[in-house]
Amino acid sequence: MTDTATESSPSTSGNNLVEIENLSAGYAGVAVIRGVNLHVGAGEVVALLGPNGAGKTTTLLTTSGLLKALEGSVSVLGEPSNFGAPHKTARLGLAHVPEDRSLFFGLTVQENLRLGLRGKRSDQAAGYESALDLLPALRPLMNRRAGLLSGGEQQMLAMARALVSNPKVLLVDEMSLGLAPIIVERLLPIVRDIANETGAGVLIVEQHVHLALEVADRAYVMSHGEIVLEGSAEELLQRQDLLEASYLGGELEEEAS
Ligand SMILES: Nc1ncnc2c1ncn2[C@@H]1O[C@H](COP(=O)(O)OP(=O)(O)OP(=O)(O)O)[C@@H](O)[C@H]1O
Ligand SMILES: [Mg+2]
Structure with missing residues (x-):
């Protein structure tokens, strides 16, 4: 109860x-x-x-x-x-940041973010820049492979990847x-x-x-x-x-x- x-x-x-x-x-x-x-x-x-x-x-x-x-x-x-x-x-x-993060470690930060766009080009997606504005620490890491990020940076990437699609939930x-x-x-x-x-x-x-x-x-x-x-x-x-x-x-x- x-x-x-x-x-x-x-x-x-x-x-x-x-x-x-x-x-x-x-x-x-x-x-x-x-x-x-x-x-x-x-x-x-x-x-x-x-x-x-x-x-x-x-x-x-x-x-x-x-x-x-x-x-x-x-x-x-x-x-x-x-x-x-x-x-x-x-x-x-709906965007879901799962417990295991489900990042693609062999892909760069930028490539992981593009996967969050679901087909839209990054320059067409309103959420792309605003996600990076909310998580600016990712900007200098765009070309680094996700597997080489620190734990905190990986969390930020997982959040940013969810945000680029401008989720309603x-x-x-x-x-x-x-x-x-x-x-x-x-x-x-x-x-x-x-x-x-x-x-x-x-x-x-x-x-x-x-x-x-x-x-x-x-x-x-x-x-x-x-x-x-x-x-x-x-x-x-x-x-x-x-x-x-x-x-x-x-x-x-x-x-x-
Ligand atoms: N794939 C699975 N197969 C069988 N049982 C599972 C599986 N995943 C979770 N469980 C069981 O379901 C129950 C709830 O698990 P769940 O992962 O939802 O808990 P949680 O509240 O998220 O816990 P945590 O804070 O540890 O992440 C637990 O008893 C767990 O052992
Ligand atoms: Mg859990």
Whole structure:
């Protein structure tokens, strides 16, 4: 059962860019997430939090059509996101920065970015320059092979590759993986800028709970495949006790007022 941090926790509205209802999904027919309800509106940054193995990556994979829903539904920009058709959700305007980054290490930064353009020439794509404006550290590295970039530079490239397509929905799975906290502090606000400047809906999976809540509007906390807590970022930052309990799998009997 889901706890809400306060009574004022927002409910589903009519114009969500991502709408997940009663979703169960998993591997080899065995559900590892169950009954997930989640939505992301235009211009919103939503954080999906929770301990290792909670089901965050599984939720993102199902949202972009890379994993089959066993029950329930996912809609992206008003269209059902079906398993086996991630290209369709991509064409609609969804970009997914996966946990493993999926960069082409033998290709240069520029070549990796061109792959994000899906056929458009870089001089035709509005998102190309703005992606580099948001991540200027990539500019001097354009001709370097992705495999020779540092971990942080690879994260930036994965983000930039998602951004060049001017996404309306951006899913980012652990942007901060393996990065120094000071770099995370610099990178995370970029997703806030993207939502503010382009009106995209952004769903971030993040282990740095407090940093994520600093940039997010709302958050969901998953544990053992279910959403156990949700609320505005502001409310959750004030309810450290509820956050900790949801991570530790404790009882969430107390409702905030
Ligand atoms: N390919 C797979 N085959 C079988 N089980 C899997 C597979 N991928 C993940 N799982 C299991 O599904 C559950 C949820 O995994 P998931 O990767 O969604 O968690 P997560 O919240 O993203 O964790 P982390 O924070 O460690 O990345 C875990 O129990 C995991 O072991
Ligand atoms: Mg994961």
